[in-house]
Amino acid sequence: MSADSLSRVFAALADPTRRDMVARLSDGDATVNQLAEPYRMSLQAVYKHLRVLEEAGLVTRPPGPQPRAVHLETEVFDRMNDWIERYRSRAERRFSRLDTVLEAMRTDEKPEGEGQQ
Amino acid sequence: MSADSLSRVFAALADPTRRDMVARLSDGDATVNQLAEPYRMSLQAVYKHLRVLEEAGLVTRPPGPQPRAVHLETEVFDRMNDWIERYRSRAERRFSRLDTVLEAMRTDEKPEGEGQQ
DNA sequence: GTGCTTGTCAACTCAATGGTTGAAAGTGCT
DNA sequence: AGCACTTTCAACCATTGAGTTGACAAGCAC
Numbered sequence: 001m002s003a004d005s006l007s008r009v010f011a012a013l014a015d016p017t018r019r020d021m022v023a024r025l026s027d028g029d030a031t032v033n034q035l036a037e038p039y040r041m042s043l044q045a046v047y048k049h050l051r052v053l054e055e056a057g058l059v060t061r062p063p064g065p066q067p068r069a070v071h072l073e074t075e076v077f078d079r080m081n082d083w084i085e086r087y088r089s090r091a092e093r094r095f096s097r098l099d100t101v102l103e104a105m106r107t108d109e110k111p112e113g114e115g116q117q
Numbered sequence: 118m119s120a121d122s123l124s125r126v127f128a129a130l131a132d133p134t135r136r137d138m139v140a141r142l143s144d145g146d147a148t149v150n151q152l153a154e155p156y157r158m159s160l161q162a163v164y165k166h167l168r169v170l171e172e173a174g175l176v177t178r179p180p181g182p183q184p185r186a187v188h189l190e191t192e193v194f195d196r197m198n199d200w201i202e203r204y205r206s207r208a209e210r211r212f213s214r215l216d217t218v219l220e221a222m223r224t225d226e227k228p229e230g231e232g233q234q
Numbered sequence: 235g236t237g238c239t240t241g242t243c244a245a246c247t248c249a250a251t252g253g254t255t256g257a258a259a260g261t262g263c264t
Numbered sequence: 265a266g267c268a269c270t271t272t273c274a275a276c277c278a279t280t281g282a283g284t285t286g287a288c289a290a291g292c293a294c
Binding site: 031032033043044067068 | 239240241243
């Protein structure tokens with residue numbers, strides 16, 4: 001209940017069925033029944049998965065005629081990417097900086113180094 | 118236990134505490150005690166979180182002197198990014214193609230061809 | 235209207251998760 | 265050896281999550 005929005009997004013994608021739904025929706029909108037068809041689970045279960053995706057903001061269901069379409073929202077992907085890139089780049093930048101330091105140490109002096117690798 | 122590896126990664130990052138750990142580890146390796154310090158939970162709980170991150174491949178703990186360092190692995194981030202980008206781009210490409218079709222309909226008024234690929 | 239299909243809600247089961255405490259191994263230092 | 269610190273294992277509890285079945289509400293066709 002208290003999960004922040006990023007947690008909801010990651011949690012939503014932690015389930016293989018939901019990732020598969022997202023994958024299929026990337027090919028185009030679908031109704032709940034179309035979505036449910038390949039899975040060996042009840043329609044209600046699929047509907048529940050849909051709710052999870054919806055609450056994570058990964059999917060919207062614009063109102064319309066009876067077979068309502070499920071639509072994939074790509075905006076949330078950006079938020080995930082931002083998070084991932086932020087820390088990946090930070091770690092990699094730090095790593096290359098450390099590399100520089102180690103190299104400086106080797107050329108500078110101190111042949112006492114513990115073989116890190 | 119039967120979760121595939123992508124599921125484990127997403128599930129690992131679905132927890133705010135674990136995301137915070139990853140964020141902090143992106144600033145440099147840390148011992149478990151250092152990692153645990155800001156949280157109001159038992160050390161054992163932190164170890165559990167660490168295990169989850171470890172099994173997701175997000176973190177390694179190279180052997181060494183007693184307070185073993187926890188190290189962030191950035192490689193897994195690529196796998197996540199691959200997945201995200203794959204379906205984001207697919208959806209956006211489809212969207213722009215649809216856009217093109219719609220525009221063609223408006224300007225042309227008779228779109229007879231659709232099988233683009 | 236009657237009926238069929240689609241979509242939704244609710245209650246229930248069962249397994250997994252996040253947290254706890256307590257105890258036991260390892261490891262390092264003197 | 266002995267002591268302190270780090271790490272892990274096990275049992276337990278509360279909450280969430282994925283799935284089920286059953287029933288109910290809308291929409292569309294006849």
